[in-house]
Amino acid sequence: MSMKQLKVDNLFHKYGIVEVLNNISLSVSSGQTLALVGPSGCGKSTLLHIIAGLLTHSEGHLEQPFEQLACMFQSPRLLPWKTALDNIALGLKARKISRLERQQRAIELAGQLGLTRDDLDKYPHELSGGMQSRVALARALLVSPELLLLDEPFSALDIGLKLELYQLLRRHVEEHGTTVIMITHDLMEAVRLADSILMMAPEPGRILAEFPMAQPHALRDDNWIYRTSVELMQQPLVRLGFQLDGVGINHEDMPQPVAHGGCAP
Amino acid sequence: MFNYFLRSLSATLSYLWSGWGAIASLLLFCAAWELAGLYYGSLILPGPVETLKQLGTLFDQGELLPELLISARRALYGLLLALAAGTFLGMLAGFSVTASILSRPLVTLFLGMPPIAWLVLAMLWFGLGDATPVFTVFIACLPIVFAGAMQGTRTLDNQLKAVADVYGLPPLMRLTDVYLPHLASYVFPAWITALGTSWKVVVMAELLSSSDGVGAALAVTRAQLDTSGTLAWVVAVLAALLATEYLLLEPIKRHVERWRQEENA
Ligand SMILES: Nc1ncnc2c1ncn2[C@@H]1O[C@H](COP(=O)(O)OP(=O)(O)OP(=O)(O)O)[C@@H](O)[C@H]1O
Numbered sequence: 001m002s003m004k005q006l007k008v009d010n011l012f013h014k015y016g017i018v019e020v021l022n023n024i025s026l027s028v029s030s031g032q033t034l035a036l037v038g039p040s041g042c043g044k045s046t047l048l049h050i051i052a053g054l055l056t057h058s059e060g061h062l063e064q065p066f067e068q069l070a071c072m073f074q075s076p077r078l079l080p081w082k083t084a085l086d087n088i089a090l091g092l093k094a095r096k097i098s099r100l101e102r103q104q105r106a107i108e109l110a111g112q113l114g115l116t117r118d119d120l121d122k123y124p125h126e127l128s129g130g131m132q133s134r135v136a137l138a139r140a141l142l143v144s145p146e147l148l149l150l151d152e153p154f155s156a157l158d159i160g161l162k163l164e165l166y167q168l169l170r171r172h173v174e175e176h177g178t179t180v181i182m183i184t185h186d187l188m189e190a191v192r193l194a195d196s197i198l199m200m201a202p203e204p205g206r207i208l209a210e211f212p213m214a215q216p217h218a219l220r221d222d223n224w225i226y227r228t229s230v231e232l233m234q235q236p237l238v239r240l241g242f243q244l245d246g247v248g249i250n251h252e253d254m255p256q257p258v259a260h261g262g263c264a265p
Numbered sequence: 266m267f268n269y270f271l272r273s274l275s276a277t278l279s280y281l282w283s284g285w286g287a288i289a290s291l292l293l294f295c296a297a298w299e300l301a302g303l304y305y306g307s308l309i310l311p312g313p314v315e316t317l318k319q320l321g322t323l324f325d326q327g328e329l330l331p332e333l334l335i336s337a338r339r340a341l342y343g344l345l346l347a348l349a350a351g352t353f354l355g356m357l358a359g360f361s362v363t364a365s366i367l368s369r370p371l372v373t374l375f376l377g378m379p380p381i382a383w384l385v386l387a388m389l390w391f392g393l394g395d396a397t398p399v400f401t402v403f404i405a406c407l408p409i410v411f412a413g414a415m416q417g418t419r420t421l422d423n424q425l426k427a428v429a430d431v432y433g434l435p436p437l438m439r440l441t442d443v444y445l446p447h448l449a450s451y452v453f454p455a456w457i458t459a460l461g462t463s464w465k466v467v468v469m470a471e472l473l474s475s476s477d478g479v480g481a482a483l484a485v486t487r488a489q490l491d492t493s494g495t496l497a498w499v500v501a502v503l504a505a506l507l508a509t510e511y512l513l514l515e516p517i518k519r520h521v522e523r524w525r526q527e528e529n530a
């Protein structure tokens with residue numbers, strides 16, 4: 001297998017006259033996972049859409065050599081007139097795989113994602129938010145893409161499900177040699193899953209720093225993940241990117257959170 | 266599969282159940298009609314019972330069905346032409362911003378044009394044959410269907426188009442799996458409105474321009490000052506309309522739109 005590499009060089013993007021991406025350069029080799037982190041509105045989704053070929057950038061160069069790609073959008077974007085099962089199998093239907101086979105494969109994968117056979121017969125509006133996002137993730141994974149683009153894939157899930165799906169994603173990536181670009185707001189998630197983390201900053205969206213994660217995935221236990229995340233949080237560039245030292249927001253003026261009295265009467 | 270069966274069964278039952286409400290309100294209307302008939306006397310307003318008797322006589326004399334069939338055929342030809350042309354042209358117009366901006370005032374114009382004006386023109390152009398009612402029905406239904414199809418096409422979701430792009434849906438599948446289901450939810454209501462319009466217009470057109478059909482029969486009863494005959498024909502027309510709408514179109518609509526949130530149950 002030849003090594004393919006996705007490359008973005010000095011890329012700019014404008015919506016109208018507003019510049020949202022400024023001089024972005026990055027590269028991902030096949031089999032690698034890149035995490036994009038950064039504050040809301042810094043252009044992460046825009047960059048992902050450009051890489052997916054859904055948006056044409058204003059300036060710069062994009063080399064995207066992967067043929068099969070799948071994208072999980074920030075909102076689930078399920079087809080409301082298809083059941084969960086048919087939504088998951090969409091990509092296989094586009095590849096003219098027989099109904100029986102694509103449904104079997106969809107059911108199997110959905111099971112691994114914790115969706116029951118009952119859920120699969122429902123229409124999207126009958127599913128909870130977390131189920132919808134798992135259906136969207138299954139739809140992306142089922143086509144076994146060479147390049148997998150994930151926009152905050154786990155943000156609607158509870159912690160137990162997240163941990164399960166992290167494992168599932170890692171297994172899938174290792175089995176298929178998938179190249180992944182994922183957006184997340186959760187630094188620990190990035191530390192756990194990525195081979196490299198890109199820190200972005202807003203106005204205009206640009207890359208502040210790149211943090212390679214050299215630790216082999218097999219050796220990333222919880223301890224290492226906590227430690228590394230904390231170390232990252234102490235990096236000046238990360239604090240700057242997330243405006244942790246109160247640029248813009250004055251934390252002293254924030255009201256103290258009110259203690260929650262519990263839900264029972 | 267069993268699940269699916271249960272769902273369709275419960276959908277059918279709830280549809281039938283909703284029929285009781287409709288029947289009750291119709292019966293209430295008949296009661297009011299009966300009261301008014303008692304008040305004004307049967308020469309001016311024959312009650313529902315008398316009207317139904319008259320209807321039975323018409324049926325026994327073998328007048329009712331042939332005349333209804335003639336009108337139905339004309340309405341159907343005009344309607345089918347309007348559905349085909351209106352849906353196709355409306356979709357075309359919807360795909361182009363310019364075309365939809367250009368056609369909006371035309372739609373308003375055509376919708377505002379009273380069918381009687383078209384009828385007079387049609388009589389001048391086509392004489393007293395079948396073509397006159399068929400054309401009048403066609404031209405009266407066309408803007409309704411056109412507007413529905415254009416609206417449906419204009420509101421196609423860009424987010425879902427992006428999904429179709431990313432998962433490489435071939436053109437035909439885009440049409441059947443993404444565009445048409447969305448379009449149907451706009452086009453079906455328009456089709457049902459057009460059906461009602463076609464019936465009304467065909468009767469009016471026949472009244473003035475034909476020697477057969479329900480409209481012509483109404484012209485005869487009018488000339489003979491036969492109120493109960495007139496009402497009998499009116500009831501026949503309404504019954505035919507209600508039957509096609511509730512026994513044919515509404516179930517189709519429900520089946521096609523079973524993915525919708527039940528907000529108007
Ligand atoms: N279609 C659009 N037209 C104009 N401006 C847009 C459009 N989409 C996004 N923007 C702007 O581009 C900027 C970046 O948006 P983007 O969605 O890429 O942010 P993001 O990093 O994904 O944020 P979040 O973490 O909240 O999802 C924002 O300022 C947004 O207002």
Ligand SMILES: [Mg+2]
Pocket residue numbers: 044045046074151
């Ligand atoms: Mg985003």
